Structures are given as structure tokens and as C-alpha cells.
Amino acid sequence: MEKEGKIIKIAGPLVVATNMEGAKIFEVVKVSEKKLIGEIISLKENVAFIQVYEETTGIACGEPVFKTNESLLVELGPGLLGSIYDGIQRPLNLIEKMVGAFIERGIEIPSLNREKIWHFKPLLKEGEEIESGDILGVVDEEGFEHRILVPPFVKKGLLKMIKPEGDYNIEEIIAKVETKEGEVNLKMYQKWPVRQKRPVKKELVPDELLVTGQRVIDSLFPIMKGGTACVPGPFGAGKTVIQHQLAKWVDADVIVFVGCGERGNEMADVLIEFSKLKDPKTKRLLLKRSVLVANTSNMPVAAREASIYTGITIAEYFRDMGYNVALIADSTSRWAEALREISGRMEEMPGEEGYPTYLPSRIASFYERAGKMICLGKDNRIGSVSIIGAVSPPGGDFSEPVTQSTLRVTKVFWALDDALANKRHFPAINWLISYSLYKERVEEFLREKVSPEFPELIKLAQKFLQEEAKLQEIVTLIGAESLSEKDKLILEIAKSVREDFLIQNAFDEVDTFSSLKKQYLMLKAIFAFERKARELIERGLKLKEIEGLERLKEKIARLKYLPEENLNELEEVIKEIETYQHV
Ligand SMILES: Nc1ncnc2c1ncn2[C@@H]1O[C@H](COP(=O)(O)OP(=O)(O)OP(=O)(O)O)[C@@H](O)[C@H]1O
Ligand SMILES: [Mg+2]
Known part of the structure; x- marks a missing residue:
């Protein structure tokens, strides 16, 4: 068995452990006998700085830390749609059923249901040459075609076995591939480290309007499929209502909604509405085209940091199938605050307003995961991820670091205005200072369509x-x-x-x-x-x-x-x- 580390300091969500030889940065560890989930965010020789995704109260110095040799992974497969997860992809509804309204610490529940049976229809035949991204088969998820892909780590190979059409759970081996490195078993789900972009063949220039049905957005400040937008606004200016409106009406195939540090009842509202409303295009319940990641204000702060990565990875997975995905995050300021809190606990040199100096690069690397892409796989499918992030600048001051760093990387700016909100002009998007850098390209689209x-x-x-x-x-x-x-x-x-x-x-x-x-x-x-x-x-x-x-x-x-x-x-x-x- 691997040697255990030992806790030497606890500061809120940050735990410092020694004896961590051989540990890697961003490795997941289990903290104390309670097995709290944490992630190593910094290493200095054999001392590891661990952000812990659960409450650390009651944990003491001297307790062990267990290495896992794994990164923070999400599970990707049938069952994602209609789910609501916490920041590290633990299913919230299931946990509530098991332990009441609160998530008990150290609890381990698989993100995807292992027992549920899905009807798998193979699209490839034994003996075929396959590569990453090829569609092995499809599963009908209440009207949504969930495409089961050859995962990125299988570069090329020969399909030795594929299960015939039938009912399987996600643990069943549905295909065997012979590769240069040996035989690989494939299941209907795959795992992926959240902090790593999922690979694509090629990035394209966005050229199709993402229709939102919101007049001020589509007509004046449009966003494209694969584009990025930033919605900053002071308290009560309508950020959440806009985000909810987009989640409801945007013409994407899949919506990933990340509720980050906002009020729990707002997330509950989304859930209730989504389980009633239907997608005007497909007539399926909105909930069945959505995945919700909720890390509300009462949940541990570190998981908030992880939640946007969990969200974007899920979005990329659906993009890889050749779908248009919209990721909507409310509010990225709460995510940045989590980053600031952890950085402060680590006694790092603070940058502007106490945020870590790497805040701009973290924000940029998140929005860079948006785009219109040619996906992996022989058929050159096209998919897109659009990102729309709300920002809550304190006092509505857009010159603060989170707003500024976001504006530097996003192509659309919907500036919410207090004065308009007070006059009940909603959506309170200020038409004199907002902009969209897609405007010219959208003109062509509108002229034609x-x-x-x-x-x-x-x-x-x-x-x-x-x-x-x-x-x-x-x-x-x-x-x-x-x-x-x-x-x-x-x-x-x-x-x-x-x-x-x-x-x-x-x-x-x-x-x-x-x-x-x-x-x-x-x-x-x-x-x-x-x-x-x-x-x-x-x-x-x-x-x-x-x-x-x-x-x-x-x-x-x-x-x-x-x-x-x-x-x-x-x-x-x-x-x-x-x-x-x-x-
Ligand atoms: N498009 C709209 N149509 C009608 N009313 C709206 C609209 N947008 C916002 N409002 C009104 O403004 C209120 C505040 O909006 P919202 O909760 O979205 O603000 P917020 O910017 O998210 O606030 P906070 O900073 O507290 O998160 C809403 O409860 C609603 O009454
Ligand atoms: Mg809000």
C-alpha cells in the first residue's frame, strides 16, 4: 500500500500535508479517516497543499492523507442529461434521498447510475478500423441521440468485438479494440480529467447565430454558436433572469447550467421550471436537454472552484458528439472569490484586489474552451460550445479585476445597468456601452436566413x-x-x-x-x-x-x-x- 501523508495544517478548505513524496499536482487525495475529497493544488518538496471539497471541521493535524494516483475526473456517458450535480459531479438528488438535504462528508456515489439499463444500437462492425471520436453506437435518451464515442485515448485500432443491439448498463463492456498498446475494453461511459481540454481535430471560426429569442441580444448584441459572452451587472440588475432565459430558450442541443455560489432557491427554481417547460424545437422537457451543476452559496467553497471545470468538461463531451452546447455560468465572480480565498489561505502573493496573480490566465483558459470545432472521428462532425458567464462586480464597478479579465477574452459584452433596472427596463442591457464583436458576421447570417x-x-x-x-x-x-x-x-x-x-x-x-x-x-x-x-x-x-x-x-x-x-x-x-x- 502507498505510504500515507500526514496533515500538518488546516485552514478552512485548505489542508497542508507532509510525507507526500511521489504525489502529483492536481492529484485527488482522500483527507483523514473521513475520506474527504481533496485535490493537490501546490507541491513544495514533500509538502502538499490540498483544497478540500468538503467541510474540514473536526479534522485534526496528524490525521492521514491517502493518495489516489488519479486526477479530478468526471464520468461522461448516458444518464448525464437531466442530472443535477455538485461541483465535483456528485449527483445531488440521489444524495438528498440517501442522507437528507445535506451532503454527508466522504460519501462516494457514482456520478452515473450503474444499474440503469440503456438500449444500445451499434453503428460499427467487428473488423473495422477505428479511431478516436468514431461513433461506436447510439443510445436513445428519451428522444436525444446519445452517441457513444471511441474515447480520445484510443488513437487507432481494430474493432475486435462490439455488442449487438440490446439492453446494457454502463458497466458492461460493449466493445473491444486491438491497439498497438494492447487490447482495450470500452464501456458506454468514459472518464476525463476536468482540468484538461478535450481534444478536437480543428477549431473553426464561429459563423452561425446562437438564437436566444431575446430581442436586445439577437438583434443588437448577438452571440454565435461557439462564441463567448460576459454579462456583468450590479446587484439585482437581472443577471440571473437573463441566464435563466438563455438556458430556457437558446437554440442549442444541450445546456450545461453552472450555478456557482448563488442562492440555492434560484437553482431550485431552474429545476422546477425545467421539469415543466418543453423545448420548442424538439418538444422534449427542458430538463432532458440540460445538465445542472450546482454549487450554491451554502456549499463548500473549494468545490465551487471545481464546478466550472466540471461543467465545461461535460459541455465538451456533448460537443464531441457533434452537438451545439451552451454553457451558462452564474456567477463566475463567486468562482473567482473561491480562487481568492484558497490563494489567501496558501499565503500566495496577492494581485489586484487580493485576487491571485494568475486570475486572468485562469479566466482566459476557461473561455478558451469555447469554440466551433471539427470533432475527433472519421466523419468530421461539427460541434460547438458557447460560454455565457455572469459576473457580479461589487458595487457594479466594471473596472474590477474579474470583469476586466473576462472582457479581455470574451467577444460579447452585455452591460447590465442599475439605472435601467430601476426604471424597470428589462433586460437592463445598456445599449450604448454593450457590444458584440460578431456583429458583422451575424449580418450575413441574418440577411440570408x-x-x-x-x-x-x-x-x-x-x-x-x-x-x-x-x-x-x-x-x-x-x-x-x-x-x-x-x-x-x-x-x-x-x-x-x-x-x-x-x-x-x-x-x-x-x-x-x-x-x-x-x-x-x-x-x-x-x-x-x-x-x-x-x-x-x-x-x-x-x-x-x-x-x-x-x-x-x-x-x-x-x-x-x-x-x-x-x-x-x-x-x-x-x-x-x-x-x-x-x-
Ligand atoms: N427580463 C426581465 N423581465 C422582467 N423582470 C426582470 C427581468 N430581468 C430582471 N427582472 C427583475 O429583476 C429582479 C432581479 O433580477 P435578478 O435576480 O436576475 O438579478 P441579479 O443581477 O441576478 O441579482 P443578484 O446580484 O442578487 O444575483 C428579478 O427578480 C425580476 O423581478
Ligand atoms: Mg443573481
Whole structure:
């Protein structure tokens, strides 16, 4: 048996042990006789610094530390979808059933159910040459095609045996491969070290819009499949609601939701909603296309550090099957705080605001795992992982280190604004400072998939919002009355863009989601109105005096509540505006 280490210091989630010769960095260890799970995060000769994923109270110096020779691994296979895990992939619902609401320390439960039977359908035949990423067969997971892949460590080989179509549990050997290094047995699941990127063949440039159904996002600040976005916002500005909206409506095949250091009841809300709502595309329950990783504020802080790696590894696994995956993390600030706490306990030299100096590189290496990829395997499947991370800067100050380091690596910035939230303008995304570096590429996509006019309408909307900001300065100086009729129209239209288009109520059954077509038609209506009103002004009329226009304006305000099935009514409103005659 391996020699045991000995605890010499305990500082909250950090345990220091000596006699750790032969241990490796990022090796998983079991701490004390209670077998608490920990990971070595630093080694100095035979002294190991261990972050422990469970409460360390009651542990004493002199107690043993057991090496495992393994990294922190996640299990990847059938059964992931619909699961809710803690930061180190222990199934939460199962644990609750076994030991009540709290996770007992040192408890070992497999991440994937070993007994559950899955119906496996082979796609390859004995005698075939295979390589990493090839699809051995598929399992139907309540309507989701779970592709069982040749794992990355099997580079090339000859398929010696594959099980016929039938019912198996995940421990059953379903295939044998002859490789240069010898024979390898494959099961329906594989393990992967969370801190390591899963390999791909090639990274591509994202070129497809990730449709979210949120108008301000899709039209003004879009994200692409394989892209990255950062949502910073002060307390109560709507970060969580946006993250939940995306988790519900985004057109990805799989959603991985990481609840990091946030309130437990918010995670419970997600669960309850997901078990009721259906994916509009596939009609499957949202829960069945999602994996939840929850490390809420009442759970041990170190597991929070691990939770985003657990989440991203699961996301990459589904990407490898050739799916579009969205990883949504709320909030990465809590993750960074966990990093800061552990670093402080290790008495490392602090960087900005007490965060470790390696904070920026850690954040970058997380977002770098997003992308649109050609996956391993002979068929050159394409898959993507998009990452959307919320950031909670203290006091809403975007110049703090977590926000800044995140903005340096993400391509989309949705800046949530206190002032807008206070005015109940939701989503409170500030249109003057937010940006998307995908904008140009998305234009092509929208032109082709929705309408050649759509990008032009979006540009108009942004132009009016910018002009409004300029005019408002004048208005504060000399009052609105002194504005020309033309400028008044600009303000009127900008207001319509804000109130009738950008504001979107997450809790209204219809307004909660707008298809791209609806977004396009809504803008088209607003700018048909603008053209008509401008013509009338040019004829010398005053805006306020035209009653017919007021009526049309009211119609525009109601467009957001038109169900997707009735978009023809929206087109009728546009026609009515275009053919309006003032007499
Ligand atoms: N799109 C929306 N539609 C309607 N109401 C919204 C919307 N977004 C936010 N709200 C309102 O704002 C409240 C606060 O939002 P949320 O909990 O998402 O903020 P947060 O930024 O996550 O806050 P915290 O900093 O506490 O985590 C919500 O409870 C809701 O009432
Ligand atoms: Mg929140």
C-alpha cells in the first residue's frame, strides 16, 4: 500500500500535508479517516497543499492523507442529461434521498447510475478500423441521440468485438479494440480529467447565430454558436433572469447550467421550471436537454472552484458528439472569490484586489474552451460550445479585476445597468456601452436566413438610439419644446425602439421569446412608422396633431404580445402603416 501523508495544517478548505513524496499536482487525495475529497493544488518538496471539497471541521493535524494516483475526473456517458450535480459531479438528488438535504462528508456515489439499463444500437462492425471520436453506437435518451464515442485515448485500432443491439448498463463492456498498446475494453461511459481540454481535430471560426429569442441580444448584441459572452451587472440588475432565459430558450442541443455560489432557491427554481417547460424545437422537457451543476452559496467553497471545470468538461463531451452546447455560468465572480480565498489561505502573493496573480490566465483558459470545432472521428462532425458567464462586480464597478479579465477574452459584452433596472427596463442591457464583436458576421447570417433588410433595420435602430442620447443632452439644457419636429420624431422613434422592442418581459408567456422573424417584423413596423411620420412632417404637419398616427403607435406597442402563430397579423399592421393616408 502507498505510504500515507500526514496533515500538518488546516485552514478552512485548505489542508497542508507532509510525507507526500511521489504525489502529483492536481492529484485527488482522500483527507483523514473521513475520506474527504481533496485535490493537490501546490507541491513544495514533500509538502502538499490540498483544497478540500468538503467541510474540514473536526479534522485534526496528524490525521492521514491517502493518495489516489488519479486526477479530478468526471464520468461522461448516458444518464448525464437531466442530472443535477455538485461541483465535483456528485449527483445531488440521489444524495438528498440517501442522507437528507445535506451532503454527508466522504460519501462516494457514482456520478452515473450503474444499474440503469440503456438500449444500445451499434453503428460499427467487428473488423473495422477505428479511431478516436468514431461513433461506436447510439443510445436513445428519451428522444436525444446519445452517441457513444471511441474515447480520445484510443488513437487507432481494430474493432475486435462490439455488442449487438440490446439492453446494457454502463458497466458492461460493449466493445473491444486491438491497439498497438494492447487490447482495450470500452464501456458506454468514459472518464476525463476536468482540468484538461478535450481534444478536437480543428477549431473553426464561429459563423452561425446562437438564437436566444431575446430581442436586445439577437438583434443588437448577438452571440454565435461557439462564441463567448460576459454579462456583468450590479446587484439585482437581472443577471440571473437573463441566464435563466438563455438556458430556457437558446437554440442549442444541450445546456450545461453552472450555478456557482448563488442562492440555492434560484437553482431550485431552474429545476422546477425545467421539469415543466418543453423545448420548442424538439418538444422534449427542458430538463432532458440540460445538465445542472450546482454549487450554491451554502456549499463548500473549494468545490465551487471545481464546478466550472466540471461543467465545461461535460459541455465538451456533448460537443464531441457533434452537438451545439451552451454553457451558462452564474456567477463566475463567486468562482473567482473561491480562487481568492484558497490563494489567501496558501499565503500566495496577492494581485489586484487580493485576487491571485494568475486570475486572468485562469479566466482566459476557461473561455478558451469555447469554440466551433471539427470533432475527433472519421466523419468530421461539427460541434460547438458557447460560454455565457455572469459576473457580479461589487458595487457594479466594471473596472474590477474579474470583469476586466473576462472582457479581455470574451467577444460579447452585455452591460447590465442599475439605472435601467430601476426604471424597470428589462433586460437592463445598456445599449450604448454593450457590444458584440460578431456583429458583422451575424449580418450575413441574418440577411440570408431572415431577410436582406434585417441588418439595415438593426443599424437604423442603433442609429436612433445614439441620436437620442445626443438629443437628450440638448433637451436637458434647453427643454424638449424647442426641438424641431424632426428631432421630436427621432426621440419618439428611439422611445419606441426602447419600449416596444428592447424591453422584453421574461415572465410574460408570449413576450418571453421572440423568433428572429418576429424581431425583424417588429423593427420593420417601427421604421415603416418612422418613414410615414417623416413624410407627414415634411408636408408641414405636427406629430402630436395626427390622431391616426397615435392609433398606429398603440398597435406597435402591442406587437410584442402577438403569439408566434399570428405573425401574419404583424405583417398586416405593417401594411396598415405603409398605406396610411392622412386626410
Ligand atoms: N427580463 C426581465 N423581465 C422582467 N423582470 C426582470 C427581468 N430581468 C430582471 N427582472 C427583475 O429583476 C429582479 C432581479 O433580477 P435578478 O435576480 O436576475 O438579478 P441579479 O443581477 O441576478 O441579482 P443578484 O446580484 O442578487 O444575483 C428579478 O427578480 C425580476 O423581478
Ligand atoms: Mg443573481
